[in-house]
Amino acid sequence: MKSGFVTIIGRPNVGKSTLLNHLTGQKIAIVSSKPQTTRTAIKGIINRENAQVIFTDTPGIHKPKNKLGEKMTETIEEASQGVDIVLYLIEATDKGIGTANEYILKKVKDLNEKTILVxxxxxxxxxxxxxxxxxxxxxxxxxxxxxxxxAREDDGTEILINKIIELLPEGPLYYDTDSFTDQTERQIIEETIREKALKMLDEEIPHGIAVEVENMKLRENRNLYDIEATIYCEKKSHKGIIIGKDGATLKRIGEMAREDIEEMLQTKANLQLWVKVKEDWRNSESKLKQLGIT
Ligand SMILES: Nc1nc2c(ncn2[C@@H]2O[C@H](COP(=O)(O)OP(=O)(O)OP(=O)(O)O)[C@@H](O)[C@H]2O)c(=O)[nH]1
Ligand SMILES: [Mg+2]
Structure with missing residues (x-):
């Protein structure tokens, strides 16, 4: 039996979360065309005959501009130390190495762990x-x-998995073979709502959004989940944009999120969304904690 821990690192937007989802065959981490989508470390587990690989997706490496960015940076550092393999992702479209990747290369050299360049x-x-x-x-x-x-077209991913397994040490099963992530349903729902908000919104607004599920209850007789969630934003002016004209933007975010949530939970969902302002939450230790970013 081979098993071990593999951390995925790289610049924002290179496709780390897309890769995690395609390797595991599950939608675990949210994906968007905007940088700095992932904010926490997210585990995805795959099982093969005589092998178990535990991947950790991390936030994109960037220069932090607020407390949230600092937390994200700490998360990346914690997740990349003492692992069996580091997957360092770059984009095929890169013209050369460039300053951002020079910085990451230095980190890779300092870490000095088994690293696969993807x-x-x-x-x-x-x-x-x-x-x-x-x-x-x-x-x-x-x-x-x-x-x-x-990652998007699943081209080369099987070669990658085989190489990873080849490099892993002999080891035990760390997780039950039926679990595929460390994320709770509630966390996945919050992230799904944020993913749709990222899709619908532009400029600085998506970066200042956080989502919290306040209530989640199964009506067993109807196989239906009632879910209440709040989208937090940083400014009053952003709240209006998130809600949109006659509530259209918020409605669309809710519809798209509900479809994904229903597929994940395999039940119907009644999703109610609110928008609230939490001023400058990205710079407040206590507000970050409230939002589960620690
Ligand atoms: N063409 C193409 N696009 C891809 C591929 N992999 C990912 N993408 C796109 O790249 C964008 C970023 O993907 P993510 O998976 O969110 O990137 P990430 O590295 O997790 O980004 P952060 O969480 O912000 O660090 C999305 O629009 C993806 O659809 C790929 O193999 N080919
Ligand atoms: Mg990501």
Whole structure:
């Protein structure tokens, strides 16, 4: 039996959460085209014959601009120490290494753990370009492997899994074979609502959003969940935009979230959303704690 812990790191938006979802075959982490989507460490577990791999998806590495950013940075550091393998994701579209990845490369060198360089989004570029990137990075660190993939199209992901298992040590089953994440249903619901808000909103508003499920109750006789949740934003002016003209934006966020939630819970859901202002919550230790970001 081989088993162990694998942490996925990289710049914001490189596709870490997309990869986690595709590796596990489950929608565990939310995905968006906007950077800094993931805020916490999220585990996803896969089981193979004689192998169990526990992946941890992390927030994108960036320079923190507030307390939330500092927490995210701490999370990444905690999650990447003492693991069996680090998956370092870069984008196939990158022109060179660039300052952000130079910074991450330095971290990788300091960590000095078994690291696989994963070049994601190969569906977007020509093969020659990928070879150039491989050449550049090969000179920087002794990676265990460099694997080009497209997380979105599930291209190369099986090669990646096999390489990971090959590198893992002998070990026990750390989790039941029927569990696939450490996230609770409530957390996944909160994140799903945030994902839809990210989709519907622009500029600085999505970054200042947090979601809290206040109530979740199953009406057993009807196989229906009543769910009440609040979307927090940072400014009064943002609240109006989130609600939208005649409530249309909030309604759309709710509809999209409900569809996903119903699929996850395998029941009907009655989702009620509220929008409240929590001023400057990204800079308040106590408000971050209230929102479950510690
Ligand atoms: N074309 C293409 N797009 C991809 C691929 N993988 C991810 N994406 C897109 O890249 C964007 C970012 O994906 P995420 O998975 O949210 O990226 P992330 O690294 O988790 O981002 P943060 O959580 O912000 O750090 C989304 O729009 C994805 O659909 C891929 O293989 N090919
Ligand atoms: Mg992410």
């Amino acid at each position: 070049i994601n989004k190969i569906d977007k570029v020509a093969k020659e370009h990928i070879l150039e990137l491989i050449d550049l990075y090969r000179k920087e660190y002794e990676f265990e492997a460099i694997i080009p993939i497209s």
